[in-house]
Amino acid sequence: MYIADNVRGVFRLKQAYEEQISGNWPTTASSVSSGGGSPSSPYPYGYFGGGTLGGGTPGLRSTVDRIDYTNDTSTASPKGPLSAAKYALAATGNSSYGYFGGGYPPYRSTVDRIDYSNDTATASVKGPLSSVRADLAATGNSSYGYFGGGAYPIVSTVDRIDYSNDTATASTKGPLSLIRRYLPATGNGSYGYFGGGSYLTVIYSTVDRIDYSNDTATASPKGPLSLARYALAATGNGSYGYFSGGLTPGPTAYSTVDRIDYSNDTVTASVKGPLSLARWSLAATGNSSFGYVGGGGNPSTRSTVDRIDYSNDTATASPKGPLSLARYALAAASAEANGLSGGGAGGEGESLLPANNPVQTKPYGYFGGGFFDSTTTEYSTVDRIDYSNDTATASVRGPLSLARAFLTATGNGFYGYFGGGYATPPNVAYSRVDRIDYSNDTATASTKGPLSSARYLLTATGNSSYGYFGGGQSPSSTSTVDRINYSNDTATASVRGPLSAAKFGLAATGNADYGYFGGGAFPQFSIVYSRVNRIDYSNDTVTASSKGPLSLARYNLAATGNADYGYFGGGRDTLSTVDRIDYANDTATASPKGPLSLGRRQIGATGSSSYGYFGGGFPPESSLVDRIDYANDTATASPKGPLSLARVLNAAASPFANGLPQ
Numbered sequence: 107m108y109i110a111d112n113v114r115g116v117f118r119l120k121q122a123y124e125e126q127i128s129g130n131w132p133t134t135a136s137s138v139s140s141g142g143g144s145p146s147s148p149y150p151y152g153y154f155g156g157g158t159l160g161g162g163t164p165g166l167r168s169t170v171d172r173i174d175y176t177n178d179t180s181t182a183s184p185k186g187p188l189s190a191a192k193y194a195l196a197a198t199g200n201s202s203y204g205y206f207g208g209g210y211p212p213y214r215s216t217v218d219r220i221d222y223s224n225d226t227a228t229a230s231v232k233g234p235l236s237s238v239r240a241d242l243a244a245t246g247n248s249s250y251g252y253f254g255g256g257a258y259p260i261v262s263t264v265d266r267i268d269y270s271n272d273t274a275t276a277s278t279k280g281p282l283s284l285i286r287r288y289l290p291a292t293g294n295g296s297y298g299y300f301g302g303g304s305y306l307t308v309i310y311s312t313v314d315r316i317d318y319s320n321d322t323a324t325a326s327p328k329g330p331l332s333l334a335r336y337a338l339a340a341t342g343n344g345s346y347g348y349f350s351g352g353l354t355p356g357p358t359a360y361s362t363v364d365r366i367d368y369s370n371d372t373v374t375a376s377v378k379g380p381l382s383l384a385r386w387s388l389a390a391t392g393n394s395s396f397g398y399v400g401g402g403g404n405p406s407t408r409s410t411v412d413r414i415d416y417s418n419d420t421a422t423a424s425p426k427g428p429l430s431l432a433r434y435a436l437a438a439a440s441a442e443a444n445g446l447s448g449g450g451a452g453g454e455g456e457s458l459l460p461a462n463n464p465v466q467t468k469p470y471g472y473f474g475g476g477f478f479d480s481t482t483t484e485y486s487t488v489d490r491i492d493y494s495n496d497t498a499t500a501s502v503r504g505p506l507s508l509a510r511a512f513l514t515a516t517g518n519g520f521y522g523y524f525g526g527g528y529a530t531p532p533n534v535a536y537s538r539v540d541r542i543d544y545s546n547d548t549a550t551a552s553t554k555g556p557l558s559s560a561r562y563l564l565t566a567t568g569n570s571s572y573g574y575f576g577g578g579q580s581p582s583s584t585s586t587v588d589r590i591n592y593s594n595d596t597a598t599a600s601v602r603g604p605l606s607a608a609k610f611g612l613a614a615t616g617n618a619d620y621g622y623f624g625g626g627a628f629p630q631f632s633i634v635y636s637r638v639n640r641i642d643y644s645n646d647t648v649t650a651s652s653k654g655p656l657s658l659a660r661y662n663l664a665a666t667g668n669a670d671y672g673y674f675g676g677g678r679d680t681l682s683t684v685d686r687i688d689y690a691n692d693t694a695t696a697s698p699k700g701p702l703s704l705g706r707r708q709i710g711a712t713g714s715s716s717y718g719y720f721g722g723g724f725p726p727e728s729s730l731v732d733r734i735d736y737a738n739d740t741a742t743a744s745p746k747g748p749l750s751l752a753r754v755l756n757a758a759a760s761p762f763a764n765g766l767p768q
Contacts, residue, residue: 149441157436166191194240197437204439210240241287290340339390353386393442469493476753477511512562515757522759528562563610611661627661664711680705712758
């Protein structure tokens with residue numbers, strides 16, 4: 107074959123066509139980082155595994171090299187090997203494990219799992235891919251890994267590994283738009299991008315996008331790469347994907363780096379600063395700040411590792427400490443890839459963390475404001491639940507700047523934002539936004555830029571960069587969505603694309619990439635909704651899209667969740683029902699899970715990556731806090747230590763909710 111002959115010429119190997127190189131370079135890097143390493147990840151490393159030096163079987167390697175992002179000028183250190191020597195494999199993973207799948211020789215379906223917490227051990231063999239293949243690509247999110255394309259024979263097949271059940275055989279999902287091999291992949295928490303590659307003598311610039319929330323559909327072609335090529339590598343952060351190097355007939359090796367803008371992915375990828383050296387059959391991974399591109403060949407096998415600086419991506423990539431040995435047709439993964447450790451991308455690609463401010467590590471949830479009906483008393487009280495000691499009564503912290511109920515809250519890893527609300531007397535709705543500083547939570551909350559209009563019975567969610575406040579009464583029901591920019595929080599919130607309908611008494615939660623707004627009523631409770639609207643943070647000027655509904659229509663409910671699932675609980679009329687939205691399958695009706703311990707409405711909710719806390723509510727006014735265990739969510743929620751006082755119509759936020767860094 108034409109491609110194989112060219113590759114064979116580069117290395118002058120005497121192997122069969124099927125023994126030649128692959129293009130399989132996975133993963134994105136989307137952790138939050140202010141330097142080489144990410145303070146939000148316990149594993150600031152990149153793992154480069156497998157590959158070959160050439161020359162047949164003696165050249166095969168099971169070696170796994172670890173790059174330390176905090177010390178990236180040193181030579182990568184060898185760690186526990188793969189289960190077998192192989193090349194032409196692909197890799198991706200989540201924040202705990204790296205999955206290296208497929209490869210050759212012989213053609214394999216094997217998936218090896220590296221445990222980042224014990225990376226000196228030999229990788230453990232897990233459930234296989236659906237078929238044997240090599241020359242494939244992989245990427246994924248915190249829940250699933252997607253392995254696409256490859257040979258033998260050449261396919262468009264996409265297999266999905268479920269990390270929560272990784273001993274099972276990978277399930278086949280919607281295919282790529284065309285058959286190809288020698289391609290790489292990267293993406294963010296919502297989408298996977300598979301670009302370039304080849305089929306026989308045809309070389310592609312095509313980029314296919316997999317929508318993780320609808321992964322049974324065929325991948326949709328998006329804006330192409332700037333140049334058709336194969337045997338290239340890809341990585342990126344939450345905002346951009348970088349496709350580097352590669353080969354075209356001739357053979358001609360490239361140092362070209364193309365950048366895909368995820369918020370505008372229908373245009374041709376833009377050419378950025380090149381690699382330090384043209385090469386092909388290399389691998390890439392990284393974190394939110396840098397991409398590391400390692401190995402490959404041109405004209406000889408290389409151990410070179412180039413670092414792409416995302417904040418200065420027009421510059422030539424800088425060589426860093428090399429791999430421990432030269433090789434090509436390897437694969438790479440990282441705990442900081444695929445939007446795992448950063449809580450998502452900022453809409454404009456800005457830094458997601460305040461300068462010189464460590465990620466919030468204190469495991470707390472904050473419940474603020476509220477109302478006690480029998481005395482018509484509004485509260486400014488803020489209670490703090492300690493997740494590590496959640497049987498104790500919540501402790502009172504610094505108050506809100508103004509007593510009010512009917513408010514809502516969200517935030518990031520550093521601050522909680524409590525917005526809107528109503529007080530009676532003086533029968534006034536508010537646009538006020540109070541900010542709680544988690545590192546100084548005994549102080550009174552500081553007043554920040556207001557919402558675009560005064561309203562109450564609204565709801566909020568967001569990611570590390572922005573908070574989205576939607577719906578409510580103002581004084582009539584509204585579909586307005588306001589966005590607070592945490593990096594400029596003294597400004598008035600900006601109006602973004604609306605919800606699909608005006609409503610109040612709704613609830614919201616989400617992950618790094620999407621916000622889900624569910625339930626509500628309009629007007630005067632004459633219409634009650636089960637509808638769920640999804641805001642796409644990367645395209646937040648359009649009307650929110652309708653997704654699979656809740657299991658029943660209701661209002662005055664609450665919601666929280668983690669990076670993978672959203673839990674909507676309580677509501678009219680004193681319901682205990684808890685519905686779970688699976689973000690990876692959000693067109694389906696939400697599934698009822700274990701109920702709250704007591705039916706109630708007008709509650710607040712927040713949580714961590716492991717638990718959801720639903721506090722307060724009516725009737726009667728309660729201080730009850732129920733805890734949902736996400737790992738056992740069919741069980742009835744367990745009552746924990748109460749709030750400091752009974753109340754309804756309160757709001758809650760946490761540095762650990764909605765898949766935020768922890």
